[in-house]
């Protein structure tokens with residue numbers, strides 16, 4: 001994949017974190033309140049990238065592309 005900012009070839013990889021309920025995009029000013037559920041996230045126009053998990057004993061992994069020239073990361077959902 002070519003970087004949309006500089007046109008150089010991007011490298012594929014994963015964003016990884018350990019011990020969370022998942023990874024979610026939420027629009028500015030929106031929140032899913034105390035505990036993330038699919039309904040609470042999507043009712044507020046959020047996007048689930050991984051999860052939501054009931055407990056925190058998960059490794060969160062989301063595929064992405066990275067441009068090391070202009071330091072951008074692109075995530076598909």
Ligand SMILES: [Zn+2]
Pocket residue numbers: 003004005006007008067068069070071072
């Ligand atoms: Zn770039």
